[in-house]
Amino acid sequence: MTPLLDVRGLAVQFPVRGSDVRAIDGVDFAVGRQETLGLVGESGSGKTLSSLAVLRLVPPPARIVAGSVGFEGNDLLRLDAARMGALRGRRIAMVFQNPAYSLNPILSVGAQLGEILGWHEKLPRRRAAERVADMLHLVGITDAVRRMRQFPHELSGGMKQRVCIARALLCHPALVLADEPTTNLDATIQAQILELLQELKQRLGSSMILVTHDMGVVARMADRIGVMYAGTVCETADAATIFRAPLHPYTRALLESMPRADRSYRGHRVLQVIPGRIPNLADPPPGCRFHPRCPEAGADCRRLRPLPLEVAPGHVVSCLRRGSDGVAE
Amino acid sequence: MSAPILDVEGLRKTYPVLRRALLGARTEGEIRAVDDVSFAVDRGECLGLVGESGCGKTTTARAMLHLVPPTAGRVRLDGVDIVPLLAGADRAAALRVRRGIQYVFQDPYLSLNPRWSVGRTVMEPFRVHRHSPAAEWEERVAELLELVGLEAVHAGRFPHEFSGGQRQRVGIARALAVSPRVLICDEPVSSLDVSVRAQILNLLVSLQDRLGLTYVYISHDLASVRFISNRVAVMYLGRIVELAETEALFEHPRHHYTHALLQAIPVPDPGARVAEPLGGELPSAMERPSGCAFRTRCPAAQARCAAEVPVLGAAGDGRLVACHYPR
Numbered sequence: 001m002t003p004l005l006d007v008r009g010l011a012v013q014f015p016v017r018g019s020d021v022r023a024i025d026g027v028d029f030a031v032g033r034q035e036t037l038g039l040v041g042e043s044g045s046g047k048t049l050s051s052l053a054v055l056r057l058v059p060p061p062a063r064i065v066a067g068s069v070g071f072e073g074n075d076l077l078r079l080d081a082a083r084m085g086a087l088r089g090r091r092i093a094m095v096f097q098n099p100a101y102s103l104n105p106i107l108s109v110g111a112q113l114g115e116i117l118g119w120h121e122k123l124p125r126r127r128a129a130e131r132v133a134d135m136l137h138l139v140g141i142t143d144a145v146r147r148m149r150q151f152p153h154e155l156s157g158g159m160k161q162r163v164c165i166a167r168a169l170l171c172h173p174a175l176v177l178a179d180e181p182t183t184n185l186d187a188t189i190q191a192q193i194l195e196l197l198q199e200l201k202q203r204l205g206s207s208m209i210l211v212t213h214d215m216g217v218v219a220r221m222a223d224r225i226g227v228m229y230a231g232t233v234c235e236t237a238d239a240a241t242i243f244r245a246p247l248h249p250y251t252r253a254l255l256e257s258m259p260r261a262d263r264s265y266r267g268h269r270v271l272q273v274i275p276g277r278i279p280n281l282a283d284p285p286p287g288c289r290f291h292p293r294c295p296e297a298g299a300d301c302r303r304l305r306p307l308p309l310e311v312a313p314g315h316v317v318s319c320l321r322r323g324s325d326g327v328a329e
Numbered sequence: 330m331s332a333p334i335l336d337v338e339g340l341r342k343t344y345p346v347l348r349r350a351l352l353g354a355r356t357e358g359e360i361r362a363v364d365d366v367s368f369a370v371d372r373g374e375c376l377g378l379v380g381e382s383g384c385g386k387t388t389t390a391r392a393m394l395h396l397v398p399p400t401a402g403r404v405r406l407d408g409v410d411i412v413p414l415l416a417g418a419d420r421a422a423a424l425r426v427r428r429g430i431q432y433v434f435q436d437p438y439l440s441l442n443p444r445w446s447v448g449r450t451v452m453e454p455f456r457v458h459r460h461s462p463a464a465e466w467e468e469r470v471a472e473l474l475e476l477v478g479l480e481a482v483h484a485g486r487f488p489h490e491f492s493g494g495q496r497q498r499v500g501i502a503r504a505l506a507v508s509p510r511v512l513i514c515d516e517p518v519s520s521l522d523v524s525v526r527a528q529i530l531n532l533l534v535s536l537q538d539r540l541g542l543t544y545v546y547i548s549h550d551l552a553s554v555r556f557i558s559n560r561v562a563v564m565y566l567g568r569i570v571e572l573a574e575t576e577a578l579f580e581h582p583r584h585h586y587t588h589a590l591l592q593a594i595p596v597p598d599p600g601a602r603v604a605e606p607l608g609g610e611l612p613s614a615m616e617r618p619s620g621c622a623f624r625t626r627c628p629a630a631q632a633r634c635a636a637e638v639p640v641l642g643a644a645g646d647g648r649l650v651a652c653h654y655p656r
Contacts, residue, residue, distance in 0.1 A: 042522040042523055042524060043522055156610055158610055159610075186381035186382055186549070186611065187381060187549065187551075187590055187593040187594055188381065188589060188590065188593045188606065188607045188611075188626075189610065190593065190595075191592070191593035191595075191604075191606035191607065192606045192607075192608070194595065194606075195603075195606050213522070213523060214595065215523070215597040216594060216595030216596050216597050217595050219595060219596065219597045219598055219599045219601065220595040220596075220599075220601070220603060222599075239599040240599050240600070243597060243598060243599055253524070254523060254524060255597065257523065257524055257526075257527040258523055258526075258527070258552070258597065259526070259527065259530065259550075259552040259553045259555065259556040260552050260555075260596065260597060261551040261552040261555055261579070261591065261594045261596065262594075262596040262598070262601070263555070264555075264576055264579070264580075265555060265556045266576055268556075269534050269538070270531055270534070271527040271530055271531055271556060272527065273524075273527040273528045273531060274524040274527070277492050277494065277495075277524075277525065278492070278522060278524070278525075293524075
């Protein structure tokens with residue numbers, strides 16, 4: 001069965017002082033129907049840019065320079081602007097990290113959500129208002145009619161994110177892109193929003209890409225996980241495999257270096273660390289981008305760029321030490 | 330048992346709520362950001378202070394150092410109440426206090442002057458405190474940078490040339506310049522990437538061992554708190570609701586809020602059982618519920634919780650809990 005979304009060889013470039021910096025360099029990922037793909041990585045890994053590229057929303061001067069985004073029989077990178085516009089928010093919708101910035105401060109909640117239905121489905125205002133109220137109710141907002149008259153600044157952070165989720169789901173999209181949807185929320189509110197997303201996804205049967213730096217959040221939400229590092233996907237597998245039997249040295253190091261609230265540190269005074277720092281993409285290390293920090297790196301890792309290798313069904317890893325082929329750069 | 334190095338008693342910080350009127354403004358009420366907070370920290374210990382946004386953990390830390398003047402309360406450092414000293418006109422006395430207790434800020438991007446070289450930033454405390462002879466300053470800066478895992482040559486560089494983790498090392502070096510006994514660390518790793526966080530946490534632990542430092546470690550990130558703290562105080566709406574040894578608190582939380590908070594953290598284990606999330610939202614500090622502030626969200630709340638404010642009382646093994654019906 002073909003996946004709902006199939007991203008291949010995606011590359012995004014920024015012009016920096018006359019030269020081109022590849023912020024994403026040959027990224028592949030796919031999302032199946034009713035599946036949640038977690039994209040995890042640290043800052044600069046390209047996880048947010050990858051999800052924005054699906055909707056062709058990479059912020060200029062960045063631009064998509066290579067790849068394909070297969071979705072419902074089309075390559076989204078080759079669609080004309082009108083058809084792309086008709087698809088954004090209707091078939092693929094987005095939930096952003098900061099709900100305060102992604103809502104229009106001068107429109108009431110009802111107006112800005114109703115507008116979407118007017119645009120995509122040409123619904124008359126009254127019909128649209130009914131649909132908005134139903135959707136707000138579905139995301140756990142009890143007094144929907146009163147909330148629709150309110151403006152974003154009158155809502156708490158958790159409530160704003162509920163409104164953003166309702167906005168994303170209004171047209172029953174096939175795919176929801178959620179970029180750090182709970183990062184700005186407090187722990188107890190985060191738990192509420194994660195539960196809501198999980199429940200809605202099951203009810204509406206949509207697929208989701210969840211972009212996050214939080215390994216706890218992906219463990220809870222994702223069916224499959226892509227681990228990103230410095231603009232590349234280094235390992236993809238189902239969630240259990242990523243956490244229980246990871247193969248890529250970066251995935252392993254990331255999991256081991258992370259302090260955990262569910263682990264006792266009695267008698268332990270030292271955490272394992274990943275030495276060094278995240279590479280500067282304007283001058284990325286040659287060969288495997290993780291080699292300067294990798295405990296297993298050999299001479300070939302400095303020279304050859306590892307290619308993705310499917311080591312088991314659905315488990316793809318890019319590492320010369322795990323049998324990947326390498327290409328000279 | 331020796332006396333605690335730091336002893337906070339009845340610390341309070343309130344902000345008046347003003348309503349503008351035709352002539353001037355009148356006070357309409359007050360927000361109790363920090364409400365009667367007391368705790369003690371032993372020498373060489375790390376006390377974690379945790380809670381969600383608005384619970385008063387940062388205000389508590391700032392009020393201790395008079396970065397916001399506390400409304401009431403005593404903060405004793407080695408038995409001496411430092412609140413009047415920091416508030417008073419005697420600058421020499423205030424500086425003497427500050428040499429004993431220093432602050433590491435959350436955001437290493439905002440807390441370093443972008444136009445000052447790292448060397449100047451780390452040297453500034455020497456100038457302010459007239460520490461050692463000026464001739465020795467440069468050498469001391471080099472020592473400090475090496476102590477926090479940077480190099481002496483970094484003194485000539487500027488903050489923008491450093492990564493977040495390195496900037497936080499600079500912030501720590503600056504705090505250590507006057508050889509304090511107590512360091513208040515306000516979310517020191519929250520703005521850092523996961524792979525860098527462990528490096529800074531290890532640095533804090535090794536500095537504590539080498540220099541015999543005492544920490545108050547403030548964070549909303551319970552994972553790092555569990556790693557670094559000996560004891561943990563949990564705050565909710567300006568009050569401490571539970572204080573216990575780290576392992577006891579994480580393994581057997583007694584306050585219902587502590588329990589809910591621990592349950593809410595997604596753990597990096599896809600098989601982990603997911604608990605029913607706590608309903609409702611943090612009440613506004615202006616409309617603080619009567620009795621126990623947590624009762625509006627508490628699964629065990631009863632009539633008494635609305636009528637009586639629970640007192641933070643001993644619950645065995647050095648644990649303190651403020652709950653009428655603890656778990």
